[in-house]
Amino acid sequence: MKTHHGSNKIKRNLLTCAFNCSFMTPEERIKILTQELQEHNYNYYVLDNPTISDYEFDMKLKELQALEEKYPQLADANSPTRRVGGDVTKNFPTIQHTYRMYSLVNSYSREELVEWIERVEKSVDENLEYVCELKFDGASISLKYINGQLAEGVTRGDGYQGDDITTNVRTIRSIPLKLRGDAPEEMYVRGEIILPLEGFQQINAEREELGLEPFMNPRNTASGSLKMQDSAEVAKRPLQAFMYAVQGKDLPFESQWEMLAFCRNAGFKVPDSAKLCKTQKEIFDFIEHWDKGRLNLPYEIDGIVIKVNPFYQQNELGYTAKAPRWAIAYKFKAEQAQTKLNEITYQVGRTGAVTPVANLEPVLLAGTTVKRASLHNADIIAQLDVRIGDTVMVEKGGEIIPKIVDVNLDLRPKDAEKVEFIKHCPECNTALVRHEGESAYYCPNEDGCPPQIKGRIEHFISRKAMDMDSIGAETIAQFYEAGLVNKISDLYDLRQEDLLPLERLGEKSVQNILEGIEASKQNPFHKVLYGLGIRYVGETVAKKLVRAFPNIHLLMQATEEELESVDAIGGRIANSVTEYFAKEEHREMIAKLEKEGLQFEAEFEENISEVLNGETFLFTGKLSEFTREEAKEMVEKNGGKIVSSVTKNLKNLVVGENAGSKLKKANELGTVKILTEKEFLALIK
Ligand code: AMP
Ligand code: ZN
Numbered sequence: 001m002k003t004h005h006g007s008n009k010i011k012r013n014l015l016t017c018a019f020n021c022s023f024m025t026p027e028e029r030i031k032i033l034t035q036e037l038q039e040h041n042y043n044y045y046v047l048d049n050p051t052i053s054d055y056e057f058d059m060k061l062k063e064l065q066a067l068e069e070k071y072p073q074l075a076d077a078n079s080p081t082r083r084v085g086g087d088v089t090k091n092f093p094t095i096q097h098t099y100r101m102y103s104l105v106n107s108y109s110r111e112e113l114v115e116w117i118e119r120v121e122k123s124v125d126e127n128l129e130y131v132c133e134l135k136f137d138g139a140s141i142s143l144k145y146i147n148g149q150l151a152e153g154v155t156r157g158d159g160y161q162g163d164d165i166t167t168n169v170r171t172i173r174s175i176p177l178k179l180r181g182d183a184p185e186e187m188y189v190r191g192e193i194i195l196p197l198e199g200f201q202q203i204n205a206e207r208e209e210l211g212l213e214p215f216m217n218p219r220n221t222a223s224g225s226l227k228m229q230d231s232a233e234v235a236k237r238p239l240q241a242f243m244y245a246v247q248g249k250d251l252p253f254e255s256q257w258e259m260l261a262f263c264r265n266a267g268f269k270v271p272d273s274a275k276l277c278k279t280q281k282e283i284f285d286f287i288e289h290w291d292k293g294r295l296n297l298p299y300e301i302d303g304i305v306i307k308v309n310p311f312y313q314q315n316e317l318g319y320t321a322k323a324p325r326w327a328i329a330y331k332f333k334a335e336q337a338q339t340k341l342n343e344i345t346y347q348v349g350r351t352g353a354v355t356p357v358a359n360l361e362p363v364l365l366a367g368t369t370v371k372r373a374s375l376h377n378a379d380i381i382a383q384l385d386v387r388i389g390d391t392v393m394v395e396k397g398g399e400i401i402p403k404i405v406d407v408n409l410d411l412r413p414k415d416a417e418k419v420e421f422i423k424h425c426p427e428c429n430t431a432l433v434r435h436e437g438e439s440a441y442y443c444p445n446e447d448g449c450p451p452q453i454k455g456r457i458e459h460f461i462s463r464k465a466m467d468m469d470s471i472g473a474e475t476i477a478q479f480y481e482a483g484l485v486n487k488i489s490d491l492y493d494l495r496q497e498d499l500l501p502l503e504r505l506g507e508k509s510v511q512n513i514l515e516g517i518e519a520s521k522q523n524p525f526h527k528v529l530y531g532l533g534i535r536y537v538g539e540t541v542a543k544k545l546v547r548a549f550p551n552i553h554l555l556m557q558a559t560e561e562e563l564e565s566v567d568a569i570g571g572r573i574a575n576s577v578t579e580y581f582a583k584e585e586h587r588e589m590i591a592k593l594e595k596e597g598l599q600f601e602a603e604f605e606e607n608i609s610e611v612l613n614g615e616t617f618l619f620t621g622k623l624s625e626f627t628r629e630e631a632k633e634m635v636e637k638n639g640g641k642i643v644s645s646v647t648k649n650l651k652n653l654v655v656g657e658n659a660g661s662k663l664k665k666a667n668e669l670g671t672v673k674i675l676t677e678k679e680f681l682a683l684i685k
Contacts, residue, residue, distance in 0.1 A: 037080035078177035085231030092163035099247040138194035139223035148183030171235035176267035191243030199238035214337040303331035332377040339363035350455025387416035465531030466520040470512040552600035614639030621656035627679040
């Protein structure tokens with residue numbers, strides 16, 4: 001998932017700041033880095049227009065982190081380093097809203113909307129102006145800024161008071177921690193936190209890989225994310241903030257339209273879809289445009305909001321007990337279609353989880369023909385009380401597969417019987433089990449259930465694991481059906497003569513397959529561990545485990561308690577790991593894989609030499625023999641250290657072409673050894 005700067009296409013500028021900082025106090029340097037990072041963050045996340053590379057951004061961030069660690073008294077609560085999170089909140093304190101957070105009156109038809117417009121026109125008999133905005137489908141938020149600094153982030157709660165989620169809010173990159181331009185002493189900015197569809201699908205793909213249940217929709221996931229205890233986890237979710245209102249005293253604008261511009265100038269993300277409308281026709285054109293247009297948006301909206309523009313007119317209209325009279329929401333009908341449920345089939349995944357799938361009479365929905373819909377699990381089926389032969393309502397939300405949301409009881413056939421969730425695996429007939437606290441049923445026959453066996457091998461060869469791209473799911477199925485492969489380790493017994501007789505496999509593909517299998521032996525331990533497909537051991541967990549237990553034997557011997565002492569490894573993961581290794585078949589398979597030459601030991605990079613031990617280096621000017629990154633690596637691999645400025649701590653300055661102020665300063669100091677690139681290379685050779 002893209003957690004921060006994702007584009008590498010930008011031309012790499014020189015690290016200009018790093019060249020001119022030698023005369024600065026840490027305080028000044030922190031200030032400059034903070035400003036630069038804020039600016040780059042804004043360019044990237046608000047304007048979608050990055051101006052430096054990821055690498056440069058990371059270097060600046062690292063420099064700032066190092067400075068803040070060294071001088072904690074200078075670290076600011078709104079420093080760009082807070083974007084990555086880290087603080088954990090156990091209970092979110094309640095905060096009273098200074099200005100109440102109202103809800104909106106909803107309307108669902110043209111007639112209702114016309115009624116509202118007429119009512120407004122009766123009360124305000126001047127030229128009316130409206131702002132039409134998208135109604136973002138997420139979680140609403142109120143952000144308090146004191147003298148331009150983010151001070152609080154609070155959920156809407158009941159409108160009078162909400163939860164203090166400031167630490168989590170700081171990780172959302174499109175929320176400015178410090179406002180741009182002049183800011184009032186105190187103000188409250190309101191808007192919506194949303195999770196774009198791509199991020200939602202990515203999160204669910206990852207959850208599925210870990211054998212976790214997917215989240216239902218982007219909105220719930222966004223509001224759930226805001227209430228996670230570990231802000232570092234929130235930082236990993238690609239949440240976005242769209243703002244549309246500001247409250248406070250003596251604010252420098254007098255209409256909704258001006259307020260949006262103010263938000264934009266202050267550094268918030270305000271989509272430019274909002275439109276100033278003067279006539280009913282313009283409002284309805286806007287609605288019609290977005291009723292279709294929303295299908296192409298990268299995030300979900302559930303309607304549009306129409307607001308009277310000038311504040312003096314808003315004030316004349318006032319509020320009801322719950323909502324402003326000067327605004328109304330027009331809700332889109334979710335893309336729904338009615339069709340018949342023909343059959344429920346059951347799919348068994350790699351982890352053995354059984355998912356019910358509705359097979360439908362094909363129906364057109366949001367531009368595509370839908371034949372299948374997800375029914376998630378037994379609880380959902382029971383809740384809907386859906387029966388075979390029922391006429392059901394399918395809806396397309398943020399998910400790739402549509403879902404059944406309702407049953408039309410009027411059209412239910414008389415003999416329709418309640419759906420009994422299957423008791424036995426549709427693939428291997430083993431009795432299903434249900435784990436405590438989980439809604440999914442599982443087939444426990446791990447070693448004999450075909451989709452589980454094939455799924456595990458598919459997982460093992462997948463890109464993030466062994467990355468054998470010469471083998472696909474179909475080939476795995478072929479191997480399995482031919483009785484060649486039953487478990488991961490069988491792949492390493494495959495011979496040319498086993499594969500050549502198989503259909504569709506020519507000599508060339510067989511060779512590619514065998515080469516791919518051979519090459520996989522070079523993959524590092526953490527990839528092998530991930531590839532084993534231990535429940536809850538995803539890519540990140542695998543890396544963490546490998547760092548703590550650098551070879552398979554240490555890991556296999558680890559107790560649950562020892563496992564849990566590793567950062568981010570909880571009881572559920574620890575239990576799953578020990579259970580996996582307790583099985584004799586697994587231990588045998590690992591022994592076999594080890595014998596085949598797979599990597600079961602972490603390779604921590606060792607230094608090539610210690611010749612630069614105690615030496616410090618700085619590189620300046622235009623380097624021609626190697627890049628700055630290579631230089632850094634060479635220094636560190638030979639026991640030396642890189643420093644970022646010319647001070648008494650600097651022992652060696654390596655100068656390329658056009659060296660400037662650093663060279664001058666080093667000469668002035670007189671204690672720094674000046675080297676050319678060649679002389680540096682000679683040192684380590
Ligand atoms: P509802 O949740 O249906 O009562 O609708 C009210 C909510 O819509 C507000 O609390 C906001 O969180 C949300 N909303 C989304 N987009 C907008 C917008 N452009 N203007 C005002 N409210 C919005
Ligand atoms: Zn089964």
